[in-house]
Amino acid sequence: MEFQENIALAPYTTFKIGGLARYFVVVKTVAELVESLDFARDKKLATLILGGGSNMLIPDEGFDGLVIKIEIKNGITVDGTSVAASAGENWDELVAFCVDRGLWGIENLSGIPGTLGGAVVQNIGAYGAALSQVLTLVAVYDTKNNQVKMLSAQECAFGYRGSIFKEEEGRYVVLAATLRLSSTPAPNISYKDLQARFASGGQTPTLQEIRGEILSIRNRKFPDLSVLGTAGSFFKNPIMSRADAEVLKEKYPDMPLFSMPETEGVKVPLAWLLDNALHLKGYAVNGARLFEKQALVVAATRGTSAQDVKELVHVVQKKVFDELKIKIEPEVKIL
Numbered sequence: 001m002e003f004q005e006n007i008a009l010a011p012y013t014t015f016k017i018g019g020l021a022r023y024f025v026v027v028k029t030v031a032e033l034v035e036s037l038d039f040a041r042d043k044k045l046a047t048l049i050l051g052g053g054s055n056m057l058i059p060d061e062g063f064d065g066l067v068i069k070i071e072i073k074n075g076i077t078v079d080g081t082s083v084a085a086s087a088g089e090n091w092d093e094l095v096a097f098c099v100d101r102g103l104w105g106i107e108n109l110s111g112i113p114g115t116l117g118g119a120v121v122q123n124i125g126a127y128g129a130a131l132s133q134v135l136t137l138v139a140v141y142d143t144k145n146n147q148v149k150m151l152s153a154q155e156c157a158f159g160y161r162g163s164i165f166k167e168e169e170g171r172y173v174v175l176a177a178t179l180r181l182s183s184t185p186a187p188n189i190s191y192k193d194l195q196a197r198f199a200s201g202g203q204t205p206t207l208q209e210i211r212g213e214i215l216s217i218r219n220r221k222f223p224d225l226s227v228l229g230t231a232g233s234f235f236k237n238p239i240m241s242r243a244d245a246e247v248l249k250e251k252y253p254d255m256p257l258f259s260m261p262e263t264e265g266v267k268v269p270l271a272w273l274l275d276n277a278l279h280l281k282g283y284a285v286n287g288a289r290l291f292e293k294q295a296l297v298v299a300a301t302r303g304t305s306a307q308d309v310k311e312l313v314h315v316v317q318k319k320v321f322d323e324l325k326i327k328i329e330p331e332v333k334i335l
Contacts, residue, residue, distance in 0.1 A: 001025060001032045003039060009058045009067065012050060014113055016229040017306050018058025021048075021067040028071050028088070030148065030175060033141055040066040048335070049173055051087070052114035055122055055231050057334045060306045070117055072175060078103075082136075084178040087117030091124075098181060099207045105134040105181040108188050110211045111218040112232070113225070117174040121165040122331075123158045127191040127214060132158035137178040144171050160260065160267075161236050161331050193217050221294040229300040230291070231332040234313065237296075238326050239265040248324070252277055270320075270328060271296040278319055285312040298332075310334065 007024035010016050023045065027033045040047045046065030050056070071088040076097055083103065085094055095110050108129035112119070123132050135158075138151045151172075157164040165172050187205050189198045197213050198205045205213075223230045237258075240248070245257050245266040254276070258267040274295035275281045281295040287304030289312070291297040298309060313330065320328050 001027065001035065003036075003066075007067070009053075009062060012067075012069065013053030013056055013058060013231075014225055014229065015053075015057055015231050015300060015309070016302060017060075017300060017304060017309065019060050019062025021063045021065075023066040024069070025066065026069045026071050028073070030072070030141060033068065033070075033072075033173060033175075034146075036066065036068045037143060040068075047170070051118035051121075052090070054112075054114035055118060055332050057231065057306055057309055057332055059335055063335065068173075070115065070173070072117075074176070081181045081183055082178060083181055084176060085116050086176045087115060087120075087174045089116045090114075091116055091119045095211070098179075099211050102183055102207065103181040104184065104186045104207060105129075105179065106131070107207050107210045108191075108194075108214055110214040116177055120156075120174050120177050121163060123161060123163050125161065127194060127217070128188050130158075132156070132163075134179045134181060135177060136180045138174060139176040140172040140174055142172060148175065160239060222297060223291055223299045229302065229304065230297055233271075233294075233296040234298040234330060234332050235270055235296055235316075235328050236331045237270045238268045238328055240268055240326075242266050268326070273320070273324065273326075274316070278323055280316060280319065283312070283316070285309075285315065288312040290316065 004024045007021045009018040009021050025036050027036055048063050048065060048067045050067050050069045072086045073088045074086045076085045081103060083098060091112055091114050092110060094116055095106050099107055108127040109124060112124055112126060119131055120138055123130060132153060135153050138156055140149050140151055142149050185204055187210055189195055194213060239260055245268055249255055249257060255272055256269055260267050271294060274290060280290055282292045283290050286308040287301040288308040289299055291299040298312060300309060317328055320326050
């Protein structure tokens with residue numbers, strides 16, 4: 001394990017944006033993680049835990065502390081329909097592993113970049129599915145009590161794109177997670193694009209077919225990471241009371257609404273509003289823009305600054321509030 005100095009962080013994020021880390025270290029074991037945290041404590045440094053860098057915007061000034069990149073990989077273990085893996089495992093490779101073994105539950109989360117650790121922190125969700133629906137146990141390092149702990153799904157306090165790992169940011173470092181999947185076919189094709197593809201077929205789609213269609217949808221809607229920088233969907237969809245959502249729908253009758261039973265609220269599709277109500281799809285601030293194929297996504301040409309992205313985000317937030325009286329929050333972590 002080597003503590004490096006003044007390391008460019010842009011290559012470690014999917015945005016390809018960000019300045020230098022004062023210190024940078026890659027950890028592959030829990031012992032190395034502990035040593036890294038001790039190093040930061042001794043030098044009175046702030047710490048930043050980094051996985052795949054797919055949900056983060058790092059400032060142009062960089063990070064004046066220690067960046068700890070988690071590459072803990074101990075393989076994937078399967079016990080019946082229970083699957084356990086380390087935090088540093090590539091998320092989409094884990095999905096492919098499970099699909100190949102006939103295990104249902106995370107196929108709708110195909111194609112999401114990043115690591116398992118980041119997926120847990122974010123409680124990733126897409127196309128009618130969320131990680132919290134199948135997650136049973138998370139191994140963490142508790143930096144407050146300096147010990148490894150096991151947290152149940154309930155203790156993780158999962159919510160819409162949220163968890164205890166966000167609420168108590170910096171306390172827990174995800175080490176591994178266990179998922180409870182199913183060997184019984186259970187296709188989730190509630191998402192409209194999946195319905196269009198499979199509902200009229202008369203036959204139950206296979207895991208491979210669903211994964212293939214999800215990857216195809218993502219390829220159509222999201223930027224090519226080899227060309228543009230992005231962190232995927234930048235904003236959370238607003239959760240509103242049903243009464244407020246119905247008032248909005250009176251103004252925009254074609255706008256779909258999605259029930260959120262766990263919150264007793266209604267999810268309003270921000271991408272639809274940005275495109276159809278505010279006509280902001282493609283809106284740009286220098287090299288940063290709302291992606292022309294999906295308005296919820298911020299895309300950045302190479303060389304775009306973090307400040308450009310922040311200014312774009314500020315403009316969008318202001319326009320949404322001024323026109324619709326809705327406060328929107330970033331899904332992406334902005335340092």
